[in-house]
Amino acid sequence: MNEIEVFRKYVKESGLRNTPEREVIIEEIFLTHDHFDVDTLYLCLKNKKCSISKASIYRTIPLLIESGLIKEVFFEDGHMHYEHVLGHEHHCHFRCLGCGRIIEFKQDEVMDIEKKFSRSHGFEVTGHKLELFGYCRECLKKQGKDRKISTTDRVDID
Amino acid sequence: MNEIEVFRKYVKESGLRNTPEREVIIEEIFLTHDHFDVDTLYLCLKNKKCSISKASIYRTIPLLIESGLIKEVFFEDGHMHYEHVLGHEHHCHFRCLGCGRIIEFKQDEVMDIEKKFSRSHGFEVTGHKLELFGYCRECLKKQGKDRKISTTDRVDID
DNA sequence: ATTATTATTGAGAATCTATTGCAATAATAA
């Protein structure tokens, strides 16, 4: 099932109605793997002459989250940023405090943390969000500093 | 050094000026370990007759973050929530999707993830934010469901 | 196909959060 089919199934089961506007929004979101926000999505569609009102975009986003197509990634510059989920492996984010760049990385160890916490508390853990902060290599170079090597660090770089 | 002393040092070194308003804000924040937002902080102070304008609170928060006294914890209900840092051990948060409750927990394994990422990318990692999502025991009971036990789960509960 | 029902749309108004301009005040240094 692709994203459109998933959404059609979702609206049917929820007693909602599908519309061309919603499918245009979904198609635009799944064109790239980039993070996005409401305004850039709105302007993208506007430039492509398939203009959709901001109200409709704001009203569609909760449906896309509910149907598992997208999720919130981070809040920045006064508004939320999203990414699509379907067909995009789960990953974590590193944010460079110097240049603002976001780097994605996969990390299976977080699953162990989920399980450990779930066991010890008797809770059901359905997901997580992990964000690392720091400085990317370019920003470290720019400052003339190399990465701080901690004493517990291995010396060989893999 | 307590929080007031840390802040006095910070304003001196930054060429700013300390004020009674700022110290009242800091004292209120460090009265409890609860998460807080601007509005509850504002109303708390208003009720205690040491009213301070919202503008001053908004202007003070970046200074408190910069001086390491507080940090952003999560964005919810359309605005940011904070917690104080000094004298409060670093921890992660579990958010119950049923009742909205936030549960704090400590988790050293994230440090390993930081180091691993730092080594493999040559970045400097200065911090992280880990949030788990799911359902707390009370919410699972309310739904008549127990926690799903995955096949990889150990059976003995520690 | 036609009709009835009602969810959805777009435009703008309203709301809410956060920032900013400004005159009065007050913290620091001279």
Place this chain on the structure above:
DNA sequence: TTATTATTGCAATAGATTCTCAATAATAAT
């Protein structure tokens, strides 16, 4: 004590999101 200027409170403003409402259109029923 005086001079300098950061800070304050208030109100105005900006920006993000939600809401109102009339027109439209997706679905179900006939």
